Amino acid sequence: MKHLLSISDLTDAELAMVLDTAEEMHDVQSRSIKKLPALRGRTVVNLFFEDSTRTRSSFELAAKWLSADAINVSAKGSSASKGESMKDTLLTLDAMGVDAIIMRHAGSGSVAQAAGWVRASMVNAGDGMHEHPTQALLDAHAMLRHFRKHEMGSLEGKRVAITGDLLHSRVVRSNVLLLPRLGAHVTLVAPPTLLPSGVRSWGVEVTHDLDEVLPEVDVAMMLRVQRERMHGGYFPSEREYIAGYGLTAARLSRLKEGAVIAHPGPMNRGLEISSDAADSAGSLVLDQVSAGVAVRMSILYHLLAGNTPES
Amino acid sequence: MSEPTTVLSAEEMSRAIRRMSHELLELDAGADDVVLLGIITRGVPLAHRVAAAIADAEGTSVPVGELDITMYRDDLRDNPTRPVGRTVIPRSLDDAVVVLVDDVLNSGRTVQAALHAIADLGRPRRIQLMVLVDRGHRELPIQADVVGKDLPTSRSERVRVHVAELDGVDEVLIERTEGRA
Amino acid sequence: MTNLTIAGAALADGSRTDLHIADGRLVAEAPSGAERIDADGLVALPGLVDLHTHLREPGREDTETVESGSRAAARGGFTCVHAMANTQPVTDTAEKAEHVLDLGRAAGLVQVVPVGAITKGLAGTELAELGLMHDSRAGVNVFSDDGVCVMDAGIMRRAFEWVSRFGGLLAQHAQDSNLAGPGACCHEGELSGRLGLPGWPPVAESVIIARDVQLAEATGSRLHVCHVSTSEGVEVIRWAKARGIAVTAEVTPHHLLLTTSELAGYDTTYKVNPPLRTDEHVESLRAALADGTIDTVGTDHAPHAAHDKDHAFVDARPGMLGLEQALAVVMETMAERLDWAGIADRMSIAPARIGGVAGQGRPLAVGEPANLVLVDPERRTTVDRAASASRSRNNPYHGRSLPDPVELTLFRGRITHRR
Numbered sequence: 035m036k037h038l039l040s041i042s043d044l045t046d047a048e049l050a051m052v053l054d055t056a057e058e059m060h061d062v063q064s065r066s067i068k069k070l071p072a073l074r075g076r077t078v079v080n081l082f083f084e085d086s087t088r089t090r091s092s093f094e095l096a097a098k099w100l101s102a103d104a105i106n107v108s109a110k111g112s113s114a115s116k117g118e119s120m121k122d123t124l125l126t127l128d129a130m131g132v133d134a135i136i137m138r139h140a141g142s143g144s145v146a147q148a149a150g151w152v153r154a155s156m157v158n159a160g161d162g163m164h165e166h167p168t169q170a171l172l173d174a175h176a177m178l179r180h181f182r183k184h185e186m187g188s189l190e191g192k193r194v195a196i197t198g199d200l201l202h203s204r205v206v207r208s209n210v211l212l213l214p215r216l217g218a219h220v221t222l223v224a225p226p227t228l229l230p231s232g233v234r235s236w237g238v239e240v241t242h243d244l245d246e247v248l249p250e251v252d253v254a255m256m257l258r259v260q261r262e263r264m265h266g267g268y269f270p271s272e273r274e275y276i277a278g279y280g281l282t283a284a285r286l287s288r289l290k291e292g293a294v295i296a297h298p299g300p301m302n303r304g305l306e307i308s309s310d311a312a313d314s315a316g317s318l319v320l321d322q323v324s325a326g327v328a329v330r331m332s333i334l335y336h337l338l339a340g341n342t343p344e345s
Numbered sequence: 346m347s348e349p350t351t352v353l354s355a356e357e358m359s360r361a362i363r364r365m366s367h368e369l370l371e372l373d374a375g376a377d378d379v380v381l382l383g384i385i386t387r388g389v390p391l392a393h394r395v396a397a398a399i400a401d402a403e404g405t406s407v408p409v410g411e412l413d414i415t416m417y418r419d420d421l422r423d424n425p426t427r428p429v430g431r432t433v434i435p436r437s438l439d440d441a442v443v444v445l446v447d448d449v450l451n452s453g454r455t456v457q458a459a460l461h462a463i464a465d466l467g468r469p470r471r472i473q474l475m476v477l478v479d480r481g482h483r484e485l486p487i488q489a490d491v492v493g494k495d496l497p498t499s500r501s502e503r504v505r506v507h508v509a510e511l512d513g514v515d516e517v518l519i520e521r522t523e524g525r526a
Numbered sequence: 527m528t529n530l531t532i533a534g535a536a537l538a539d540g541s542r543t544d545l546h547i548a549d550g551r552l553v554a555e556a557p558s559g560a561e562r563i564d565a566d567g568l569v570a571l572p573g574l575v576d577l578h579t580h581l582r583e584p585g586r587e588d589t590e591t592v593e594s595g596s597r598a599a600a601r602g603g604f605t606c607v608h609a610m611a612n613t614q615p616v617t618d619t620a621e622k623a624e625h626v627l628d629l630g631r632a633a634g635l636v637q638v639v640p641v642g643a644i645t646k647g648l649a650g651t652e653l654a655e656l657g658l659m660h661d662s663r664a665g666v667n668v669f670s671d672d673g674v675c676v677m678d679a680g681i682m683r684r685a686f687e688w689v690s691r692f693g694g695l696l697a698q699h700a701q702d703s704n705l706a707g708p709g710a711c712c713h714e715g716e717l718s719g720r721l722g723l724p725g726w727p728p729v730a731e732s733v734i735i736a737r738d739v740q741l742a743e744a745t746g747s748r749l750h751v752c753h754v755s756t757s758e759g760v761e762v763i764r765w766a767k768a769r770g771i772a773v774t775a776e777v778t779p780h781h782l783l784l785t786t787s788e789l790a791g792y793d794t795t796y797k798v799n800p801p802l803r804t805d806e807h808v809e810s811l812r813a814a815l816a817d818g819t820i821d822t823v824g825t826d827h828a829p830h831a832a833h834d835k836d837h838a839f840v841d842a843r844p845g846m847l848g849l850e851q852a853l854a855v856v857m858e859t860m861a862e863r864l865d866w867a868g869i870a871d872r873m874s875i876a877p878a879r880i881g882g883v884a885g886q887g888r889p890l891a892v893g894e895p896a897n898l899v900l901v902d903p904e905r906r907t908t909v910d911r912a913a914s915a916s917r918s919r920n921n922p923y924h925g926r927s928l929p930d931p932v933e934l935t936l937f938r939g940r941i942t943h944r945r
Contacts, residue, residue: 035426051428054428054429055428055429057431058413058429058430058431058432059429061432065465065466067465067466069465070416070417070465071416071417071461072415072416072417072421100416119833119834119836119837120836120837120838120841121833121836121837122833122836139838140838140840141837141838141839141840141841142721142722142723142792142838142839142840143721143722143723143792143838143839144792144838144839146791146792147792147794147838147839161722161838162722162723162838162840163722163723163724164721164722164723165722204722207720207722230718230719230720230722231714231715231716231718231719231725232715232716232717232718232719232720233719235716236720335416335426335429336426339416339421339422339426339427340421340422340424340425340426340427341422341423341424341425
């Protein structure tokens with residue numbers, strides 16, 4: 035593994051190894067000494083062109099717990115406005131000799147472009163509306179841990195409904211590539227205005243009707259809805275959005291026994307997810323956060339611990 | 346490769362493990378606070394055998410754990426990325442008598458990695474080393490407290506330990522690698 | 527001025543003749559001391575005319591100048607280009623139009639015809655000095671805010687009315703900015719959804735064309751549609767022409783050849799506005815160019831510096847080079863559908879007529895200005911973006927095998943390009 039740009043970069047063997055290693059990394063979080071020496075001497079840069087709290091801090095912790103040196107570079111605002119191209123920014127960091135660049139950018143495909151320019155390993159921490167592969171991996175990891183703990187088996191045959199602003203979501207694109215490979219049956223739920231074009235060719239079920247699928251799902255994954263979208267006419271009002279697509283207390287009660295709720299955060303409580311749902315016993319929200327560090331440790335380990343043919 | 350030579354048969358291996366268990370009990374004046382940590386991979390079944398032998402002899406149950414040292418290896422970055430094994434710690438290592446169990450002691454680098462791993466897991470009162478075969482060629486100032494068999498070898502020879510749990514048979518073999526003196 | 531005899535060239539109608547050139551014109555007899563050029567196996571076409579060229583001067587001379595763009599045009603077989611108004615500053619006054627005209631004359635490689643802006647600063651809110659630009663030395667006939675669409679239908683209506691006094695032409699960049707906003711950069715479809723690139727739906731083009739043909743009809747004025755890229759757009763134009771509305775249209779070389787699938791690797795060389803479409807649209811465009819629904823090929827030659835392309839796909843500048851490979855792409859894509867007469871019409875005669883350019887797009891007959899291109903119909907090459915007269919390298923055909931037709935370009939009797 036040289037880069038992680040998309041879920042589709044991972045072979046089945048690599049995917050299995052990444053998830054297995056994440057499981058081992060999870061234990062480190064409960065130790066009093068949260069440190070493994072595997073990446074001693076490696077340098078990892080968090081290059082975030084967009085704001086992020088949880089993804090950036092979780093990558094930073096992951097790098098540090100593996101003993102890598104980690105620095106954060108906030109490149110917020112348009113580098114073009116300062117006369118510097120995105121390529122210049124990347125080449126500058128690369129020239130410092132860093133081993134990996136973890137990059138988030140509002141431009142879809144930007145991390146893949148970067149991978150063509152630099153020597154370092156590139157990790158996609160969210161590129162526009164394209165992909166967010168480590169989020170999908172941590173979602174899967176959190177679900178797998180939950181099912182294993184409750185002796186509910188694996189993701190094989192589980193029904194996962196992903197609901198919300200799918201049009202602008204990079205999380206859904208990565209999850210659609212990942213979850214079916216782990217045996218899950220995915221249904222996408224959104225109003226017509228928030229579905230990506232061509233979504234019906236993605237090989238998963240698509241519906242506008244949340245209430246129809248809700249009683250059957252094992253996992254209800256709710257995606258963030260940005261309030262600004264309302265002004266773009268993507269939906270008429272918050273009230274109308276909630277009526278169709280919010281995980282309200284009433285809908286919570288219609289989930290089947292043992293079903294769980296996931297949300298990649300940050301949550302809009304009271305919009306796509308009610309507090310009743312977010313804080314319910316079946317909520318995986320905090321498990322997803324802790325899974326994030328483990329999965330990112332696993333990814334960094336596999337990218338950086340051994341030698342790669344290129345280096 | 347030439348035909349491998351059997352160094353320990355199944356019966357000899359079993360005898361060696363029983364003797365090693367007794368030596369350990371003498372060394373530690375009993376099994377109190379002892380935690381057996383098998384180094385993954387073949388140290389683990391050996392640790393369970395030792396625990397069983399102690400249970401036979403003393404009637405006490407000694408906790409057995411598994412230690413994966415992949416992330417602590419000093420040659421990690423010289424090889425393609427290795428899969429990580431699962432470390433299982435059966436009880437707190439603080440103030441415990443940790444007995445590291447491995448199949449073959451050679452350069453000592455595995456043991457060094459294991460010592461680093463243990464340091465991140467707790468602060469044992471004492472750490473001891475038990476190996477089935479000591480073949481020499483140490484590169485670090487490390488030696489075993491309990492040894493099943495001292496086996497002087499040349500560098501061109503390889504020692505293979507097979508255990509029934511993983512390999513279907515108990516035996517220790519030695520084979521000569523051709524083309525290297 | 528060179529005296530020439532081009533011996534044995536085939537004309538667009540298939541006949542073979544010797545062309546004699548003296549004092550910048552085609553003459554009946556071989557002039558004395560004429561250089562003789564053996565054109566056996568070559569085709570002589572009237573010099574190509576481009577209604578849609580970005581020369582970037584004034585303002586971005588690092589990416590192209592009137593001189594470098596003219597040289598690229600000559601290499602592509604052009605003898606006339608229309609310089610789009612979206613320079614810095616915008617060509618929205620008589621003085622600025624005359625400045626571009628003078629730069630073109632100084633370069634002397636092709637006839638550079640300034641296009642005037644429809645609205646001041648391309649802002650879409652106030653009419654530019656359309657009449658003064660027309661009455662200036664530059665004699666502007668074609669007006670366009672190209673790069674942006676004139677979204678305000680009221681402004682567009684009054685611009686149509688204003689230019690109808692002198693027969694001016696409005697060339698619209700048809701893009702409804704509410705349907706395809708500034709971020710829109712990928713044909714809306716399966717690929718845009720998968721790549722997560724903001725979609726540019728075909729209706730964003732066709733609704734503006736539909737609006738504008740009706741405004742042209744209502745005002746008795748003329749509309750030219752820039753870079754038609756969709757089946758839907760073609761259908762509206764076909765309807766309007768059938769109705770007798772004075773509308774003309776162009777298609778770019780890249781929309782005739784390339785498809786949206788080029789975007790799969792996020793290579794910003796392929797970012798262009800309107801975006802590359804699917805095979806179905808490409809087929810519609812080829813058919814429309816063949817049947818005359820689309821009148822002409824406009825290159826939309828749009829030079830950009832590497833540092834304006836080295837950004838995330840959504841942030842990179844849209845546009846690609848076109849002058850040097852335009853004829854090659856038309857030959858490659860229209861071989862089954864257009865003969866040499868058809869190519870001469872779509873790339874020279876029709877654009878000269880639409881732009882109202884005297885002395886261009888004329889038959890190769892005695893007394894006419896010697897604006898012509900000699901074409902080798904057989905030769906091919908692998909395009910190398912470094913081998914270009916343009917100052918920019920955003921060539922979407924780099925590495926492709928294409929015809930390499932242009933042997934010689936004559937502008938008013940002067941050799942402006944020779945292989």
